[in-house]
Amino acid sequence: MTLLGSIGFLAFLVLHVWGAVLEPQIPSVASFTPSSGTFKLSPSVRIVVEAKYAKLCSPSLLEYASTFRADLEDTLSYAALAPIELSSVVPDSLSAIPTIYLSLDPSLEYKLYNGRSTDEGYNFQVSPNAYIIKGSAPLGVWWGTRTFLQQAAVQLGGGAKTVSFPAGKGSDSPGWEVRGFMLDAGRHWFDTSFLGDLCIYASYFKINEMHLHASDNLWNPAFLYGDGNEGWKNLYAAFRFQPPAGSALDGLVPRKNESWTKQEFMDMQRTCANHGVAVIPEVDTPGHSLVINQWKPELMETGAPDHLNLSYPDTIPTIKSIWDEFLPWFSAPEVSIGADEYDAALANDYISFVNEMSSYISTKSGKSIRIWGTNEPSTTRSVSKDITIQHWDFPGDDIPVQLMSNGYRVINSEQAFLYLDGKTSDGGQFPQELDQDLLWSGAPGGKGWAPNVFSPTDPTNNTSVDAPNLRGAIFALWNDWGNNATTALEVYYQLARSMAVFGEKTWAGSDVRPSGLTRDQFDAVYPVLNAAAPGQNLNRVVKPKHGNVVYEYPGTYGSLNTGIPSVGPPYTLSFRVKPDSRDPNAGTLFVGTDSKLHVANLTFEAAGQSYALGYVLPKDRYTSVEIHATREYTYALIDADKGSPRYWHTLMDIWGEYMALGNMSFAAPSWQIGADGFAGVIEDVRLTLDA
Numbered sequence: 016m017t018l019l020g021s022i023g024f025l026a027f028l029v030l031h032v033w034g035a036v037l038e039p040q041i042p043s044v045a046s047f048t049p050s051s052g053t054f055k056l057s058p059s060v061r062i063v064v065e066a067k068y069a070k071l072c073s074p075s076l077l078e079y080a081s082t083f084r085a086d087l088e089d090t091l092s093y094a095a096l097a098p099i100e101l102s103s104v105v106p107d108s109l110s111a112i113p114t115i116y117l118s119l120d121p122s123l124e125y126k127l128y129n130g131r132s133t134d135e136g137y138n139f140q141v142s143p144n145a146y147i148i149k150g151s152a153p154l155g156v157w158w159g160t161r162t163f164l165q166q167a168a169v170q171l172g173g174g175a176k177t178v179s180f181p182a183g184k185g186s187d188s189p190g191w192e193v194r195g196f197m198l199d200a201g202r203h204w205f206d207t208s209f210l211g212d213l214c215i216y217a218s219y220f221k222i223n224e225m226h227l228h229a230s231d232n233l234w235n236p237a238f239l240y241g242d243g244n245e246g247w248k249n250l251y252a253a254f255r256f257q258p259p260a261g262s263a264l265d266g267l268v269p270r271k272n273e274s275w276t277k278q279e280f281m282d283m284q285r286t287c288a289n290h291g292v293a294v295i296p297e298v299d300t301p302g303h304s305l306v307i308n309q310w311k312p313e314l315m316e317t318g319a320p321d322h323l324n325l326s327y328p329d330t331i332p333t334i335k336s337i338w339d340e341f342l343p344w345f346s347a348p349e350v351s352i353g354a355d356e357y358d359a360a361l362a363n364d365y366i367s368f369v370n371e372m373s374s375y376i377s378t379k380s381g382k383s384i385r386i387w388g389t390n391e392p393s394t395t396r397s398v399s400k401d402i403t404i405q406h407w408d409f410p411g412d413d414i415p416v417q418l419m420s421n422g423y424r425v426i427n428s429e430q431a432f433l434y435l436d437g438k439t440s441d442g443g444q445f446p447q448e449l450d451q452d453l454l455w456s457g458a459p460g461g462k463g464w465a466p467n468v469f470s471p472t473d474p475t476n477n478t479s480v481d482a483p484n485l486r487g488a489i490f491a492l493w494n495d496w497g498n499n500a501t502t503a504l505e506v507y508y509q510l511a512r513s514m515a516v517f518g519e520k521t522w523a524g525s526d527v528r529p530s531g532l533t534r535d536q537f538d539a540v541y542p543v544l545n546a547a548a549p550g551q552n553l554n555r556v557v558k559p560k561h562g563n564v565v566y567e568y569p570g571t572y573g574s575l576n577t578g579i580p581s582v583g584p585p586y587t588l589s590f591r592v593k594p595d596s597r598d599p600n601a602g603t604l605f606v607g608t609d610s611k612l613h614v615a616n617l618t619f620e621a622a623g624q625s626y627a628l629g630y631v632l633p634k635d636r637y638t639s640v641e642i643h644a645t646r647e648y649t650y651a652l653i654d655a656d657k658g659s660p661r662y663w664h665t666l667m668d669i670w671g672e673y674m675a676l677g678n679m680s681f682a683a684p685s686w687q688i689g690a691d692g693f694a695g696v697i698e699d700v701r702l703t704l705d706a
């Protein structure tokens with residue numbers, strides 16, 4: 016070879032190797048073998064679904080393809096892609112137009128780490144002008160489309176003007192069956208549009224379950240167990256599924272404005288399913304049942320208003336009647352009956368109840384049940400092995416390795432790794448988001464957490480990745496301090512990065528596959544993927560008009576619609592305001608779809624909760640106000656204060672033991688300036704995005 020020839024060859028090698036690498040993404044792709052060439056994406060790209068498989072299953076390949084098409088437009092900022100085509104002509108390198116071909120291959124088989132088969136795997140074959148994704152079922156192909164979108168997003172995030180994929184063959188499938196997050200929607204109200212968005216976001220990271228804890232109460236021992244105390248009657252308790260009008264269950268949901276109608280719930284459940292996420296509903300009994308006892312006090316265990324008396328004749332029929340009403344709402348093959356933290360002294364009652372509900376729900380609906388791990392010692396009875404146990408606590412709960420060797424199927428929700436609490440936790444027990452140190456390297460052996468790891472200190476409590484009875488893991492965000500501790504978006508801020516790291520650890524594990532992500536790779540790519548995640552706008556991103564300016568209204572306004580619904584932090588909203596003397600406390604200064612700012616005491620409102628700043632605007636002169644918000648706090652600079660900030664706070668009642676102050680983060684109420692009968696003048700309104 017000549018010198019020039021070798022340089023050329025080397026250059027070819029470098030290019031080839033460079034072109035062949037898949038970009039790190041979340042979760043990592045199990046395997047990819049490059050060949051030569053690239054698939055170049057262009058706005059003329061076609062999405063083709065193999066005709067004979069297009070409509071099988073629900074969601075079908077065609078339904079997934081149409082969501083993918085919208086997501087691709089979103090990711091690439093392409094105007095409108097061509098309509099999806101049904102065809103049985105497999106594209107190849109010679110295709111004139113770049114084609115993404117989605118199909119099934121019933122001969123494909125994918126195995127979880129424990130050897131059970133899964134329908135969530137997919138193969139992809141990439142050549143110039145043909146990107147073929149095949150799975151054994153539509154769900155696998157769906158995950159293959161997430162991989163495609165992330166590869167595109169990472170290139171665009173790195174500044175690429177066009178997107179191209181290295182040619183080659185890949186195969187990918189999850190290590191574990193259950194990869195979920197749990198949201199405590201019992202102690203905190205969330206509307207279904209937020210929940211649907213969470214599913215969409217989670218789905219980008221191949222999370223396949225949203226476990227909705229849908230009934231619970233605040234826990235305040237003085238109100239619950241105080242001598243002769245009737246405090247329990249008014250302690251916040253909620254059940255979120257709204258019975259139909261005229262139902263015998265009407266009294267179970269006194270606060271209709273904080274419940275989901277059947278239609279709302281079913282629409283959200285469909286949105287989740289269309290993104291590969293199953294909704295696992297939980298109605299928690301026989302503990303955590305204050306909401307049922309507030310409705311029917313005769314069912315209460317004497318001295319424990321949040322516990323059901325399982326020996327009272329009407330108790331189990333009542334619980335069954337609740338499931339009778341709502342089971343038809345649920346599309347997942349499993350539901351959770353909670354069943355945590357009940358009296359150990361009533362172990363036999365507890366075990367009989369759990370087993371009876373398992374057979375009842377199975378007979379009624381064909382669904383199986385899950386319960387939280389609970390220490391209920393009995394010498395005569397045991398929980399049925401049809402029931403999956405979600406471990407969360409040592410030592411109160413049974414020991415997971417023992418449960419598994421006794422034949423129980425187990426989901427790992429161990430709190431040492433997987434618990435979060437909205438805004439804060441008592442004494443800092445839980446972190447704000449899943450602890451990255453622990454998840455990447457804090458487990459025994461320094462390998463990082465995976466669903467087979469149950470203890471950060473004792474390797475005898477973890478098991479191997481291929482343990483046959485280990486189903487996977489669910490991380491949980493609790494809302495122990497109730498509705499006013501957080502806004503829904505603050506809860507999203509705690510969940511967002513947690514979902515991504517959890518996606519990697521439950522799909523790939525820690526150090527199981529050579530392609531698994533390193534922490535550095537994860538840290539580098541997560542911000543790009545967070546910003547690119549399609550189908551929702553939980554970050555409440557808006558395009559600034561120019562520079563960092565969302566809008567500027569230099570004039571004087573009593574009322575004005577801006578056309579911008581809401582803007583996520585960090586931002587600065589500045590304005591001058593003079594309420595007039597007709598009613599200086601009337602009305603709202605700013606309204607947005609996530610928040611409002613009332614004139615009175617400069618009170619922020621979000622989802623029905625109010626947070627007063629406690630500042631009364633003078634009515635005889637203009638006040639200049641600058642509102643600064645980040646994901647951690649919101650404060651105002653008011654001219655009269657000469658530069659000292661005032662923070663919007665919440666006050667959280669921690670187990671009835673002490674009150675804790677917390678900062679509040681609000682999205683900017685950007686939709687309307689001056690509303691709800693505001694009397695006065697607002698001027699020089701300016702909303703800018705902060706770096």
Ligand SMILES: *[C@@H]1O[C@H](CO)[C@@H](O)[C@H](O)[C@H]1NC(C)=O
Nearest residue numbers: 315316317324325326327328
């Ligand atoms: C539970 O109900 C039974 C039957 O009514 C009653 O005898 C018993 O005292 C109740 N137990 C408690 C702890 O409330």
Ligand SMILES: *[C@@H]1O[C@H](CO)[C@@H](O)[C@H](O)[C@H]1NC(C)=O
Nearest residue numbers: 409410414470472473475476
């Ligand atoms: C680990 O398991 C043992 C029993 O095998 C148990 O006694 C211990 O409390 C467990 N705890 C933790 C945190 O690992």
Ligand SMILES: *[C@@H]1O[C@H](CO)[C@@H](O)[C@H](O)[C@H]1NC(C)=O
Nearest residue numbers: 600615616618627629630631
């Ligand atoms: C403003 O707040 C104070 C206490 O902080 C309260 O007494 C007053 O009623 C509030 N005023 C309005 C109009 O909300």
Ligand SMILES: *[C@@H]1O[C@H](CO)[C@@H](O)[C@H](O)[C@H]1NC(C)=O
Nearest residue numbers: 204270271272273622623624
């Ligand atoms: C529902 O109504 C109650 C009672 O009026 C109110 O306190 C609560 O803030 C409302 N919730 C929402 C989400 O608006």
Ligand SMILES: *[C@@H]1O[C@H](CO)[C@@H](O)[C@H](O)[C@H]1NC(C)=O
Nearest residue numbers: 497499625626665666667668
């Ligand atoms: C929030 O709720 C708690 C009770 O859970 C209450 O004590 C507190 O005053 C409420 N309001 C604010 C603004 O924090």
Ligand SMILES: *[C@@H]1O[C@H](CO)[C@@H](O)[C@H](O)[C@H]1NC(C)=O
Nearest residue numbers: 647648662664675676677678
């Ligand atoms: C609110 O945030 C500010 C700025 O980070 C901090 O100084 C303050 O301590 C926080 N307040 C509370 C109650 O957490």
Ligand SMILES: *[C@H]1O[C@H](CO)[C@@H](O)[C@H](O)[C@H]1NC(C)=O
Nearest residue numbers: 458459460462468474477478
């Ligand atoms: C967990 O324990 C198993 C069995 O003792 C061991 O093989 C594995 O390396 C441990 N893994 C971690 C991450 O600690």
